[in-house]
Amino acid sequence: MTSTTDTAFPAGSRAHRGALLHFLDDPGNDPEPRDGSLEYVEDGLLILQNGRVVATGPAQELLPRMPEGTPVTHWQGGLILPGFIDTHVHMPQLGVMASYGAQLLDWLETYTFPHEARFSDGDWARAEALRFTDLLLAYGTTSGLVFCTSHAASVDALFEAAESRGMGLTAGKVMMDRNAPDNLTDTTRGSYDDSLALLQKWHGHGRQRYAITPRFAATSTPEQLTLAGKLAADHPDVMVQTHWAENTGEIQWISDLFPERHSYLDVYDHYGLLGDHTVLAHGIHIDDRDRQRLAETGTRIAFCPTSNTFLGSGLFDFRSAREAGVTVGLASDVGGGTSLSMLTTMAEAYKVCRLRGQTLTPWQAFYLATLGNARVLQQADQTGSFQPGRHADFVVLDEGTSPALTMKQPYSHTLAETLFNLMILGDDRAIAATVVAGEIRYQRPDSPTAPTPQPSHPVSSPAQGA
Template structure:
C-alpha cells in the first residue's frame, strides 16, 4: 500500500524556489518568489503554485488551505554527499583526512557489522536529516551489506527519495572493513537487485576512494555500472594534498586522480565525486564532458583543513555541482548552515556567493547533479511534493534581523547566516508531513 498523500491540500505562505542556475540565467531570472503564495498538492505531487489572491479564486472553496502565513516554504534540501555511519563521530577532534579515517572513522564503521547498532544509527541519521529539512541525500554506508539494508529500510518507512550504497574497500584498511573484488561485486549486485528503483530508492556503487581500492576492485565497480547503467557512482576525489600524492604513488600510470576512475569506466552521468578541492582544469573538462558531478562540502573541507573548493572555476568549465554536508567530517546536518559556510569559503577566494545561488545549489542544483530534476528540486507542477517550512523568526536574533531586511534575497542570506535546524518548522515528503518541530 502506498503511503503517498492521497488528499488535495494547499499551503498558504511565502514560497521561494529556483527555476534555473543563476550563473547561466542571471539572478533575477533564476527564481520565483510569492510573498503571499499558494502551493497546491495533489496525490503527493505539485499541482499548482501562484499568488494566493489569483490562484485561490480558481480552486474549489472546499479545498483544505493550511494557513502558514509568516513562514517560508522552500523545496526540500538535497545533500549530495554524506556518510550515515559517521553520525556518532561528528566533531571528532584534531586530524586531517588520512589520520581522521584511521583514528575515528574506521573504528566506528567496524561497529556496523551489528545490525542492531546500524539500525539505531540509521534512525538517528534520518531524524537529523528531516529535522534539518533534507529530503534527499546521496549516502555512504559501510562495507557491510547489512548497513545498506537498514539504511534503505528506514528510508522506505519514511517514503524518502534516497540514494545509498555499500562501501567497496579491499586494501589499506582494517581487515574487518575489507572486502574483495569478488565479494564487493556480488554484495553490491544483490543490493542493486533488492533496492534500486524500489519506490523512491536508488543504488550507488560506492568505492570509498582510489587508495583503498585495487585495480581489480575498481574494474568490478565499472562492471556493475555497465550492467546497471542507471545506478549511481559515489566516491571521493582530490580532497587532500597528502591523499593526492598517495594516489599518484599507487597509480603511477594514471594521468591524474580522476583518470584512475576514468580508466575503469567510472566517470559518467550519475557519477558524483565528493570534494574536488584540488582539481586541475583537465580533470574539470573531463568531468564536464562526461556529465559527472562534484559535491562541494564546505564544512568538511574547513574542518579537516583540506582547502577551498574553486566553485567558480569548476562551474565555468561546465561541471555539475551539488552541495554536501559530508557528515561526520562535516560539522552540521543543516543545509542552511552549510550554505552559510559555502559563502565563507567563497569569500576566502574573493568571490561573492549570492544567496539565490546558494538556494539553487541546495535544491535544484543538487537535483541536476543527481539527474533527478525531473522529479525534485523545485515546485514545477508534476514534481514530487518534497518541501520544508521555514520559520524566519525562529530565534530572537533572526527575528530582529529579519525586521530590517528589504527583500527576499536579503532575508534568505540572513537565514543562511544565522539559521540552522531551529528554523525548520516542518518537513514534507511526497506531500506528507514527516517532521514537525512542535511534535
C-alpha cells in the same frame, strides 16, 4: 506560475499557504538572478494531490478553484521551498562529527573506521539509520546521496528507514578491499556480488535509488575498481559516488598506488567510473585539465565546505569549476562535515568563496541546495522544484526563531536579504516543518501553522511574506 487555467482542482487535493520560492533554472551567481530562473509568490498556494505537486500560484487566484472543504495548511510568516538535497553525506558517521585534531587520513584511521565497524551489528545499523533519517528531516533535508558502510545490512537499514518516512534516498554499500581494517574490508568479488544484489533489490524500489560506492581509489584494488566500472557500464541509470582530490597526502598516496596513471582523475577515468551519473566528493586540489575532463564526461563535484575547513583540507575553487562548465553540488559531508544543516553548509560555502576572492549569492546557494542538487543527482524530474508532477517534498523556513534571525528581521527589506540572513545565521531552529510526499514528517513544536477547512471564496487576509 504553474497554474495557467481556470479549471477547478480535483477532489482530494490539499494545499499549503505561505510565501513560495522555487527555482526553474540556474540563477547565476550575480547579485540579480537571471530572468526566468525563479518563481516567488509572497502569498502563495502550493496545491498537492497524492503526494505530488499539482500547481502553485497566488493564493487569491487559486483559492476559488479549490473544492469546498479542501484542507489548507497556512504557514503564517513561513517561507516554503523545495526540500533540501544533500549530494554527499555518510549515514554511519553521525558519532564522528566534531572529532578533534586530525587531517583526512589520520581522521579515517582514528575515528571513522572504528565507528563504521559497529555497523556489523544489524540492530545498531537499524537504530542509526532511523536516527539519521530523523535528523535529516529535522534539518529540512528530504533526499540525498548517501554512503553506508561496507556491510550490506547498513544499506538495507538505511533504505528501510527512508521508506518508512516516505523519503527517496540514493545510497550504496562501500566497496573497500584493501588499506582498511580487517573488520571493514570486503573481498573483491564479494563487494561486486553484494553491490549487485543490493542494486537489484533497491534501485527503483519505490523512491529508492542505488549508488555504486567505492570509498576512494586508495581502498580499492585495481580488480575491485574494474568490477565497479563493470557495474556502472551494466547499469547506466545508477549513480556512482566516491571521493577525489580532497587532501594533498591522499593525492600522493594515490600516485604511489597507481603509478601507471597520469593523475588521480585518470584512475577513475581508466576504470570507467566517470560520467554524468558520477559524483566525486571534494575536488579541491585539481587543475584545468581535470576540470576539462569533468566537463567532457559530465562528471559532477560535490562541494563539501564544512568538512574541507574542519579537516584543513583546502578551499574549493567554485568559480573555476563553474567557468569550466563543471556541474557542482553542495554537500554536508557529515561526519567530516560539522552539520547536517544545508543552511550551515551554505554559510561555510560562502566563506570558502570569500577566502578565494569569490562570492556565493543567496540565489545561487538556495538553488544549489534544491534544484541544483536535484540536477546533480539526475532527479530534477522528481524533486528540487514545485513544477507539476514533482514529489511534494518541501521545507518551511521561519525567520523569527533564533535571537540572531529575530534581531535581523527589521533590517531585511528584500527577499535576497531574507535569504542571506537565513543562510548565514540559520540552523535547525529555522526549520518550521519538513514535508515529504505531502506528509508532514517533522514539525517544530512551536511552528506557526493553522490547518483550516477552505471556504468557497478566497480568504481575505494574506499570509505574511518571508
